[in-house]
Amino acid sequence: MISVRTLALSSAFPVSFAFFLLTAGPAVASERDSSPAEQAQTxxxxxxxxxxxxxxxxQNAENNAVYQEQQARYQEQLAVYKAGQKNYQERAATYLAARDRYIAGHAxxxxxxxxxxxxxRLIVDTNDLLGARVHTSNGRTVGHVAEIALLSGRVDALRVTLDNDKGDVWVEAADLRFDADKKVVMTNLNRRDLYVMTRESY
Known part of the structure; x- marks a missing residue:
């Protein structure tokens, strides 16, 4: 026979558990629903x-725009460079084709x-040559270097634009020296001969 105390304990358990569920329910629900502050933070x-x-x-769009602009500028510069190279190669080919006649005519x-x-101080392949002033060996200025003809990677001749609109003349490297300190090209040809040479064609 079950005692009264045992019955009381067994009957009290469901009541207590139900009370726990009822009291815990609002707490669980409050954890699932965010507060207005939490929603604002999210x-x-x-x-x-x-x-x-x-x-x-x-920022990526701006960087891409800058890159595209740089690429366009590079392509333009490359096109100008290639055109300049083509023009130089054509002129150099013309010079080399006439080189033997040029040397014989200037001898x-x-x-x-x-x-x-x-x-x-011999002429060498250097960027300092282009645009350099040209003097005769007695120190008189006659013009400036307008173009360089290379042969096997070395300077073979310079095209000199003479002052006072006297014209252009090719001068071979054997008749030239370069003062690297003063950035001046010297020629042992006299000015009168240079003027005569401008009237010759090869």
Missing amino acids: QQLNQNITDANTAVDK GYHRLAWPARYEQ
Whole structure:
């Protein structure tokens, strides 16, 4: 026979459990539903992420625009360079085709002695040559270098534009020296012969 105390305990258990469920229910529900403050915080976090992504996309677009502009400028410069190279190669080919006649035609011109300081300063392949002033060996300025003819990677001749609209003349490397300190090209041909040479064609 079950005692009264045992019956009381067994009957009390369901009541207590039901009471726990009823009292715990609101707490569980409150954990599932976000408060207005939490919802605002979540919304702000999402907005921050959206703003950050928008800023990254904008920066990427700006970087791409700069890159495209640089590429366009590079392509333009490359086209100019290639055109210049083509023009130079055509002129160099013309010079080389006439080189033997050029040398023979200039062999008879009067040449002055080189000053001692220029005897060993030969013309070499250097960017300093283009545009450099040209002097006769006695120090008189006659023009400037307008073009360089290369043969086997070395300077074979220079096209000199003479001052006072006297014209252009090719001068071979044997008749030239270069003062690297003063950036001046020297020739042992005299000015009168240079003027005569401008009237010749090869």
